[in-house]
Amino acid sequence: MLGYAEIFIAILSFLFLHLWRCNRNRNSLFTNWPILGMLPSVLYNSSNLHDYLTHALKQHGGTGEFKGPWFTNMKCLITCDPLNAYHIFVKHFSNYDKGPEYHEIFEAFGDGVFSADGETWKRSRAVAQLMFKEKNFDLLLERAVQKKAQNCLLPLLDHISKQGMVVDLQDVFNRLTFDTNSSKVMGVDPNSLSIHFPQVACQIAFDQMVIGWLYRHLVPRSFWKIQKWLQIGQEKKMTRACQTFENFLRESIASKREEQTKCTSNDAEELHADLLTELIRDEKSTGKVDDKFLRDTAFNLFVAGRDGIAVGLTWFFWLVATHPLVEAKIIEEINEMFQPQERNLMVFGVKEVKKLVYLHAAMCEALGLFPPLPFERKHAVQSDILPSGHLIKRNEMIVCSLYSMGKSEEIWGKDCLEFKPERWISKKREILHVPSYKYMTFNAGPRVCLGKDLSIIEMKMVASSILWSYRIEVMEGQHISPSISLGLLMKYGLKVHVGKRDL
Numbered sequence: 001m002l003g004y005a006e007i008f009i010a011i012l013s014f015l016f017l018h019l020w021r022c023n024r025n026r027n028s029l030f031t032n033w034p035i036l037g038m039l040p041s042v043l044y045n046s047s048n049l050h051d052y053l054t055h056a057l058k059q060h061g062g063t064g065e066f067k068g069p070w071f072t073n074m075k076c077l078i079t080c081d082p083l084n085a086y087h088i089f090v091k092h093f094s095n096y097d098k099g100p101e102y103h104e105i106f107e108a109f110g111d112g113v114f115s116a117d118g119e120t121w122k123r124s125r126a127v128a129q130l131m132f133k134e135k136n137f138d139l140l141l142e143r144a145v146q147k148k149a150q151n152c153l154l155p156l157l158d159h160i161s162k163q164g165m166v167v168d169l170q171d172v173f174n175r176l177t178f179d180t181n182s183s184k185v186m187g188v189d190p191n192s193l194s195i196h197f198p199q200v201a202c203q204i205a206f207d208q209m210v211i212g213w214l215y216r217h218l219v220p221r222s223f224w225k226i227q228k229w230l231q232i233g234q235e236k237k238m239t240r241a242c243q244t245f246e247n248f249l250r251e252s253i254a255s256k257r258e259e260q261t262k263c264t265s266n267d268a269e270e271l272h273a274d275l276l277t278e279l280i281r282d283e284k285s286t287g288k289v290d291d292k293f294l295r296d297t298a299f300n301l302f303v304a305g306r307d308g309i310a311v312g313l314t315w316f317f318w319l320v321a322t323h324p325l326v327e328a329k330i331i332e333e334i335n336e337m338f339q340p341q342e343r344n345l346m347v348f349g350v351k352e353v354k355k356l357v358y359l360h361a362a363m364c365e366a367l368g369l370f371p372p373l374p375f376e377r378k379h380a381v382q383s384d385i386l387p388s389g390h391l392i393k394r395n396e397m398i399v400c401s402l403y404s405m406g407k408s409e410e411i412w413g414k415d416c417l418e419f420k421p422e423r424w425i426s427k428k429r430e431i432l433h434v435p436s437y438k439y440m441t442f443n444a445g446p447r448v449c450l451g452k453d454l455s456i457i458e459m460k461m462v463a464s465s466i467l468w469s470y471r472i473e474v475m476e477g478q479h480i481s482p483s484i485s486l487g488l489l490m491k492y493g494l495k496v497h498v499g500k501r502d503l
């Protein structure tokens with residue numbers, strides 16, 4: 001009979017041998033434990049996962065393997081190597097799609113541009129591209145952002161500064177972009193941004209859906225599928241959230257259709273209303289479009305524009321508030337570029353912010369250091385060998401860490417961790433071009449973000465209007481770190497004091 005001591009020694013020897021074998025596998029990013037895979041390392045470092053991964057990738061030359069617990073079938077290659085990124089996203093684009101699992105997780109996206117593959121994606125992208133080009137989207141954006149900033153954002157900041165309150169700027173930007181995005185896409189303002197910080201059902205539902213999508217990435221597929229079938233736990237919340245948001249979309253579409261049947265030819269002349277109205281108006285030339293098409297297009301453009309801008313603005317303001325020299329240069333540029341009467345504008349328009357080169361550079365720099373979408377996942381259609389020499393098998397998943405690319409010494413040089421807008425500006429005072437496979441914040445190749453230029457314009461409008469009138473001071477003693485979420489939200493928000501700026 002074996003005693004406890006022998007069993008204990010046998011288990012220890014097994015663990016030791018296993019670890020020794022795994023650590024010989026130079027591809028493994030973290031220690032690969034028996035049964036649990038690399039999960040213990042991830043859990044232990046969950047408070048700074050992105051930096052931990054960045055460090056591990058650096059140690060492994062930019063690419064390595066991740067394995068989850070054996071029963072989860074979670075296995076993928078993670079990379080931050082720009083040559084691999086070029087290979088996957090640009091050169092061999094057709095071999096790397098979103099894959100079937102992605103469609104299941106993000107089923108709410110329907111046939112929209114974000115999650116579709118193949119011919120469906122081509123069609124949805126063509127429609128979205130046409131809308132951005134033909135519909136003067138920048139004027140639509142200008143109207144929505146100026147109205148919201150003037151009527152809600154600046155009065156709210158004024159109130160906070162007068163009351164000497166502390167406010168969570170991340171919450172403010174989440175609400176702001178929820179409202180502006182609803183106005184741009186659906187022509188409806190849910191008014192989630194006000195001094196009362198109201199609980200708005202469709203906004204809560206949307207945030208719940210985002211949590212649900214993350215959950216589906218973290219637990220085994222069979223687990224969330226059973227939960228969904230039984231309607232329990234997180235999946236029950238997901239179903240409710242989807243229903244609430246679906247009602248919001250359906251009501252918006254119905255009211256836009258009704259508006260269009262009632263509108264006179266004079267009203268129809270009014271341009272740049274919102275995207276839904278534009279799509280319904282187009283029916284006169286393109287033939288009737290069904291509500292599913294309207295719903296999928298609206299949903300995808302809504303999601304595309306919401307989190308990225310809010311998250312980007314939050315990190316931008318934290319960086320600017322903690323780099324007073326950069327802040328001073330932004331203010332100096334506004335002073336130099338505009339005549340006094342122009343400076344009296346509370347919110348600069350599209351034409352005005354296009355002149356602000358330094359602000360543009362600061363925005364690109366912040367979005368590079370803290371990309372709002374920190375990961376890009378792809379599914380290999382066929383086996384392939386990456387430029388780094390790694391084999392990727394058919395149907396395997398590959399994850400590109402945009403966060404690690406933003407902090408890569410190989411791409412940005414020794415000062416890669418510094419917030420340095422100057423690196424974006426040429427001697428002629430123009431923005432330098434960085435290839436998208438190195439600056440992956442907006443994706444690269446045929447699926448590059450369609451809202452890139454517009455997002456930067458919108459963020460510049462919001463940032464310049466706030467910085468011109470207010471000083472943002474980060475509350476001392478708070479811990480700033482990214483949360484584990486699909487977007488790079490700050491884990492505890494960004495608590496700030498707001499003061500009126502004396503110029």
Ligand code: HEM
Nearest residue numbers: 113304305308309312372373441442443447449450451455
């Ligand atoms: C700072 C803000 C933004 C960032 C960082 C950002 C980033 C990205 C990224 C990384 C992707 C690739 C996503 C994927 O393949 O999984 C993407 C796709 C896309 N983005 Fe953006 N985005 C931003 C704002 C916007 C806005 C405001 C719009 C438009 C309203 C927009 C429209 C799109 C569309 C339509 C796609 C899908 C492209 C395709 O798959 O063909 N984005 N964006």
